[in-house]
């Protein structure tokens with residue numbers, strides 16, 4: 001772990017967690033009124049009118065037949081390719097002309113593929129905010145499900161924050177510069193604003209899968225949330241939470257959501273917007289420490305998460321600096337780091353009611369951003385000088 005701490009983070013092999021008990025989401029009339037989710041099996045006409053419906057041939061042409069050199073990432077549900085389309089007509093163009101887009105080609109056999117694809121289209125077709133990635137359009141043809149997003153030049157936060165990760169034959173983040181402290185604070189503000197926006201909606205939208213790989217960065221390192229496949233409407237009216245099958249990413253999910261009963265079965269996940277606050281606390285911890293929420297499995301090591309490891313340091317303001325990312329080279333304000341760590345501790349409270357709402361998190365982080373408690377240093381001063389993540 002950090003320079004002065006040698007205790008390892010747990011290694012957990014599976015990234016996605018899934019509960020074993022079935023449960024139903026609760027709805028009432030007020031929820032239905034405010035709902036952003038649709039029960040349709042296909043894209044709602046009111047949403048499809050706002051998005052471009054691409055043919056598979058268009059997207060093959062835009063990505064040069066999903067050529068390997070255009071591959072920019074791969075997740076559990078499919079691969080992402082770089083593509084080029086005309087700015088006005090959205091028809092495919094030659095590489096280097098028109099605008100660049102990111103085309104996600106979902107694996108036909110992927111778990112809940114259609115449901116996730118539809119959730120993404122329904123949410124991102126309706127929600128627009130500077131801290132949410134823009135969905136340009138989609139393709140639904142036979143078994144094929146694709147999504148076309150604005151291209152985010154700096155890739156994901158995951159690619160920048162951690163040492164290289166091999167995804168299939170792709171090696172990510174090989175020659176990436178460390179992200180400066182000021183940029184880390186700006187990223188945390190962007191992510192917090194994106195979540196605060198979702199939580200402020202009538203439908204009380206819960207993002208549910210906040211993690212470093214779902215935080216994308218534009219050319220100026222502005223952060224945007226991506227992947228609404230797991231998002232869902234939150235509790236409204238008198239309901240305190242929604243009960244749902246547990247699904248999300250290990251190491252980031254809130255304890256009340258992944259709680260297991262004495263038999264080791266997952267209880268129905270108690271999901272509220274404060275579950276997102278917990279995940280935000282984990283991301284904040286990753287920004288502070290430069291360590292993953294969970295490391296890849298290594299035989300013989302206990303399954304300790306980043307939160308487990310960092311907790312004793314977070315609650316002691318004198319020791320908290322010992323967990324800071326050594327790649328910052330000491331170039332950060334101690335007061336700023338202590339304040340951010342104190343905020344992470346609040347977000348990670350095991351009692352969801354005690355976690356701060358995202359609007360308060362935004363206010364605290366903006367205070368950090370505007371105060372002189374952190375300085376840009378000559379070494380890492382210019383965020384635009386960071387190199388783009390390696391794609392080969």
Ligand SMILES: Nc1ncnc2c1ncn2[C@@H]1O[C@H](COP(=O)(O)OP(=O)(O)OP(=O)(O)O)[C@@H](O)[C@H]1O
Pocket residue numbers: 015072073074075076077078079080102104133149150151152153155156158159213214216226227
């Ligand atoms: N709009 C985009 N612009 C640029 N790069 C992107 C874009 N969307 C995704 N990527 C890249 O592709 C990677 C894979 O994204 P994807 O959402 O498929 O999987 P993931 O988030 O890594 O994992 P999971 O399957 O659990 O969501 C991202 O981490 C990012 O590097």
Ligand SMILES: [Mg+2]
Pocket residue numbers: 075213214226227
């Ligand atoms: Mg993702």
